[in-house]
Amino acid sequence: MDKSVLSVGVLGLGFMLLFTAFQTMGNIEKVVIDSIARDDTTFSGDGYVSLAIIYATFTICNWLAPSVVALLGPRGAMRLGSLTYCIFTASFLWPQTWLLYAGSALLGIGAAVTWNGQGVYLSRCSNSSTISRNSAIFWAMLQASMLLGNAFVWREFSGKTEINVDTRTLLFSVLVVVALLGVFVLFGLPEHKSAHKPGRPLAEIHSAMKLLVTPKMGLLSITFLYSGMELSFFSGVYSPTVGFTNALGAKHLVGLSGVCIGLGEVVGGIACGLAGTKLRRDAILFGGYIFHAIAFATILINLPDAAVFGETDATSLLNPPSAALALVAAFLLGLGDACFNTQIVALLGGVFASQSAAAFALFRFMQSLAAASGFAYSTVLGLRFQLALLATMGALGTLAFWRVEWRTRAEAETICTETEKKIPKEHGGSRPYSISAKMYSARDSRSGTVWCTIYDGIGKNLVPKIGSWLHSR
Structure with a gap:
């Protein structure tokens, strides 16, 4: 087997196990924390606030993450950062408000290091002809975690309207063990040398700052911001909204919604991998926006505006709401997200290969900034306003990506023409x-x-x- 494919497979397996814990927690955190608050009146934590802290800390630490990657290497950075996912998940076994928020901040720091290491490592495993394929393989394996974790949640929550302490303890214990297995796998990553001379830690920060003000990165920032907004929506807002809609029935739909999102991610990752050598990146990303637009319209007519905040007996245009339609929308959210993320990663790995650490740091910075904002405004903005905001930013992000892709292709054609003349x-x-x-x-x-x-x-x-x-x- 080709070493690069093996390396991407090990990387994907480690992240799949690690994120079986984290993505499952993010999907159910709002619902679970509301159940904890009903059992313990001294507990005042909020799921949206916890997730906002994670992504806000992630945003800040992204500026330092390239330095950590330069010091430890991408493998060492991922190993260190992955331990914080285990600590965060374990904190739910002892529900305390201060511990919830402290664990969230620690995870934000670790996630910044982990994801920047992942971006650099994936770039080292790939070249211009394999980056799309490798990105899609990794993405499909990563998002399989949504299937595994949420299938377990679906089973445990089946027939329940309240999430009791025994169910929570079993769930969190299993997720901690799975996260530890992911850390163990990451310790087995093969080494890949960089084709470019490693930069000094402070130089990496300076490189990121310089890259931020370039025209291409300025345009891509719009796409990055949308990817963060839709990330917060599908990973921590949509499934709780389904669960809080009393007209849909029991809480097991929260887990089933997560399964459908994960299924969309996996199908999207595989499809993008197969189409990566046949379709241009701009075409695949446009398809992702179409999937999201259909999902937003479906959610608008199916779920009540107030379901974002907590349990409600209200309905939307469809009365009663359709559970099947809610699951179709979940699948489309995952499918569209896969299209966006695989193509963003492919573009960064190809266009900014010599500045991969800085480029991926900026991507994660913008994405996490928007995700933190998304969780923060979810505490005050209703579902309809959020959907309108997502649809608008998605259109702008798609246009910005097109502009960068077309400009890059035009530059390549010009260089080829000039080179051939010589x-x-x-x-x-x-x-x-x-x-x-x-x-x-x-x-x-x-x-x-x-x-x-x-x-x-x-x-x-x-x-x-x-x-x-x-x-x-």
């Missing part, structure tokens, strides 16, 4: 070629600069000849 005929000059989804890269051996990313219309001989010519210069 190449003698014996090295493949003046041969026909066209830009396409299937691409090959030729790099200057001295500087590492990408000279052109092309597909030879006659055969696959042009790139090796260009590379040979560049090497002899």
